[in-house]
Amino acid sequence: MSLHIGVPGALATRDELAIDPVVAATRLLGCVVESRLPMVEGTEESEPVSVRLVEVEAYRGADDPASHCYRGRTPRNDVMFGPAGHLYVYFVYGMHFCANVVCLTDGVAGAVLLRGAEVVGGVEKARERRPSARNDAELAKGPARLTSVLGLHRDHDGIDLTDPASPVRLRWGAEVPASSVRTGPRVGVASAISTPWRFWQDGSSAVSTYRRGGRRRTPTAGGTG
DNA sequence: TCAACGATTAAT
DNA sequence: TTAATCGTTGAG
Numbered sequence: 001m002s003l004h005i006g007v008p009g010a011l012a013t014r015d016e017l018a019i020d021p022v023v024a025a026t027r028l029l030g031c032v033v034e035s036r037l038p039m040v041e042g043t044e045e046s047e048p049v050s051v052r053l054v055e056v057e058a059y060r061g062a063d064d065p066a067s068h069c070y071r072g073r074t075p076r077n078d079v080m081f082g083p084a085g086h087l088y089v090y091f092v093y094g095m096h097f098c099a100n101v102v103c104l105t106d107g108v109a110g111a112v113l114l115r116g117a118e119v120v121g122g123v124e125k126a127r128e129r130r131p132s133a134r135n136d137a138e139l140a141k142g143p144a145r146l147t148s149v150l151g152l153h154r155d156h157d158g159i160d161l162t163d164p165a166s167p168v169r170l171r172w173g174a175e176v177p178a179s180s181v182r183t184g185p186r187v188g189v190a191s192a193i194s195t196p197w198r199f200w201q202d203g204s205s206a207v208s209t210y211r212r213g214g215r216r217r218t219p220t221a222g223g224t225g
Numbered sequence: 226t227c228a229a230c231g232a233t234t235a236a237t
Numbered sequence: 238t239t240a241a242t243c244g245t246t247g248a249g
Contacts, residue, residue, distance in 0.1 A: 057232070066232075068245095076245065093233050094242030100232090113232055132235070144233050188232055213232080 006172035014105075014162050017084035021058040021103040021110040025199050028056050028101065028112055029181060030173040032120065037151035037167050039128065047122045049129075049150055051140050052173060055116030055200040055207045057186045059100070061109030065191035069109035080109045085162035085170070089152055096144035097153050101161060101170065115143045115187065115198070118206045137205040176201050190214025 005027050006016055012031070017024060034050045061069040061080075068077045068090065079088040080102055088100040088111050100111035117140040119126045126139045126149045133139045140146040147153075150168065161170040180203065183196045190213035200207045 059232075068232080071246085074245080090232080091244060092231060094231090094244075096233050098232060115232085142233070186232070190231095208233095211233090 005175055008172050008174050010172050011164060012085065012162055012170040012172055014083055014085040017101065017103055017162070018105045019084075019103060021060055021112050022197055024101070024103045024110075025056045025058040025112045025197065026181060027175075028053050028114075029199060029201055030054075030176040032171045032173050033114065033117070033150060033161075033168065034121070034171060035150040035152070035168045037156075039125070039151065047125055049119065049126050050121030051117035051146065051149065052120045053114060053117045054204040055198070057113040057115055057199070058197040059111050059113060059186075064195075066186060066189040066195075067109065073107075073109075077109070079158045080111050081107055082158070085160060087152070087156060087159050087161055087168065089147070089154060089157040091154060092144070097147045098143040099147045099150070099152055099156075113143060114146050116141050116200065116204070116206045116208050117146050118204065119149065139206075141206045142208045184210065186213075187211055188213040 006012055031053050032050050034048055036048045059067040061067055069080050073081050079086055083105045084103050086102045088102050089097055091097055100113045102111045104110035119139045129149050130139050140149045159168055160166050180201055182200050182202045184198050185193050185196055186198045187210055
């Protein structure tokens with residue numbers, strides 16, 4: 001049985017994304033997120049910025065201790081419980097934003113965190129948004145970088161990626177060959193370490209580096225052993 | 226009401 | 238390895 005994937009170049013639809021986030025995650029590798037958001041709100045839009053996803057993570061709800069939805073629905077995670085195809089944007093570490101594509105629907109939480117991407121359009125604008133990047137591969141390497149290169153922030157929580165009129169849209173891309181897809185534990189997550197719900201395209205320099213989550217409190221006497 | 230901490234990044 | 242920085246969370 002072959003799982004459905006959209007035609008390359010076509011906008012993703014709500015139904016196509018109303019699936020388990022673990023499945024959606026593998027399908028989203030190679031897809032393109034396109035942003036027409038302006039550099040400064042209120043100004044005229046210019047060249048869109050487009051990125052091709054090379055690293056994602058799946059998150060679920062009540063059965064996933066690492067999910068923001070593990071303890072139920074709140075104002076913050078509300079979008080993750082809503083219809084598929086919308087964007088869940090959250091604020092983290094007091095200074096960064098991260099973006100997810102919502103999956104499933106009807107009160108069932110699920111989403112795919114966008115962790116790494118290659119900028120395939122509007123590179124100059126992307127460089128303006130991330131002047132600290134030392135090279136183009138770093139522009140969208142990491143969830144907060146990826147989010148900022150698209151011009152996303154808290155106001156964009158909940159926008160519909162499948163609406164042709166939306167300033168941020170999701171397009172299917174050429175399917176990434178299964179032979180180049182790698183999987184492993186999610187980054188920065190302390191719980192569910194044994195759950196390999198991070199997926200990335202092998203060989204891409206826009207894939208972030210792995211870091212274990214939680215506090216690494218080395219027992220004062222326990223140590224090296 | 227308060228203290229703790231996080232799906233991170235940039236700089237030591 | 239650590240500072241930066243604040244909204245969300247869970248306990249009292």
